[in-house]
Amino acid sequence: MTEIQTYLRELRRHLSVDAITEDEILREVHSHLEExxxxxxxxxxxxxxxxxxxxxxxxxxxxxxxxxxxxxSSSVNEAILASCLPVALTLSFKxxxxxxxxSMGHWQGNPTPIIFGALAILALLVPGLTMHRWRYGxxxxxxxxxxxxxxxxx
Amino acid sequence: MSPARDMRKGSTTVLILSLVAERPMxxxxxxxxxxxxxxxxxxxxxxxxxxxxxxxxxxGLLRGEWQVVAEGPSRKYYHITEKGKxxxxxxxxxxxxxxxxxxxxxxxVQGVKSGTM
Numbered sequence: 001m002t003e004i005q006t007y008l009r010e011l012r013r014h015l016s017v018d019a020i021t022e023d024e025i026l027r028e029v030h031s032h033l034e035e036x037x038x039x040x041x042x043x044x045x046x047x048x049x050x051x052x053x054x055x056x057x058x059x060x061x062x063x064x065x066x067x068x069x070x071x072x073s074s075s076v077n078e079a080i081l082a083s084c085l086p087v088a089l090t091l092s093f094k095x096x097x098x099x100x101x102x103s104m105g106h107w108q109g110n111p112t113p114i115i116f117g118a119l120a121i122l123a124l125l126v127p128g129l130t131m132h133r134w135r136y137g138x139x140x141x142x143x144x145x146x147x148x149x150x151x152x153x154x
Numbered sequence: 155m156s157p158a159r160d161m162r163k164g165s166t167t168v169l170i171l172s173l174v175a176e177r178p179m180x181x182x183x184x185x186x187x188x189x190x191x192x193x194x195x196x197x198x199x200x201x202x203x204x205x206x207x208x209x210x211x212x213x214g215l216l217r218g219e220w221q222v223v224a225e226g227p228s229r230k231y232y233h234i235t236e237k238g239k240x241x242x243x244x245x246x247x248x249x250x251x252x253x254x255x256x257x258x259x260x261x262x263v264q265g266v267k268s269g270t271m
Contacts, residue, residue, distance in 0.1 A: 024230070025204070025208075027220075027227065027228070027230070028181060028204060028230050029201070029204065030227055031180070031181075031182070031226070031227040031228065031229050031230070032181050032182045032185075032200065032204075034226055034227055035182045035226065036182060036200070038226070057199070057200050058199065058200045058201040059199030059200065059201035059202060060199075060201075063199075063201070063202075064201035064202070064204070064205075067201075067202060067204075067205035068204070068205050068208065070205065071205045071208045071209045071212065072208065
């Protein structure tokens, strides 16, 4: 593994941003380091030395990752929001919308499984279809979706 | 952080916007151009340039576009947007006023150094 590859691997480890942003950042940094190293080789440095110098000019990997995280932190917030959506939508429907309809006299009896099922499917689809630029939310999204489905059965 | 480094950090946006306003550029090119035009004064850690570029892209001042290169990895070229052009005019005017005022005050310092005050 070259020094540039090691640097990119370390950068990936410290980034903590969504998958698409991470890919873009790594491609851009890779392009920069390769061009920088090529220019240094043209000045007479060895392959290894030119890569080391290119990395040195680029800066500390943790600092670069920290600054990048600061710029792209909203993507993580989106993931948290998306992961909470299924249960939030389902519970708000069950606890707020249905009682409100019942109090207005437009709703009789218990909530029908069909309406609840449709809502749950919608709740599960929304984050998956619209907020695809995140990765760490998937586990939480799946967890909350299971809660939402379980809630339908109660 | 040294005062010089502080000042350079504060000028990143206007410097990037003014370079990209001339023609679309990619990160490495911007870093080298800044270094060349300032005779090495803006020789900062190149990795700190990218968070600034991404922040400006998110803010709608720049638009990034990947271009395939015949040899080597593809490059992300940054184009200035209409919003970026307007911001450049505003920020450049602000910097001109700022530097003029600073220089006016620094004239007194020159007087102190030469012993005329």
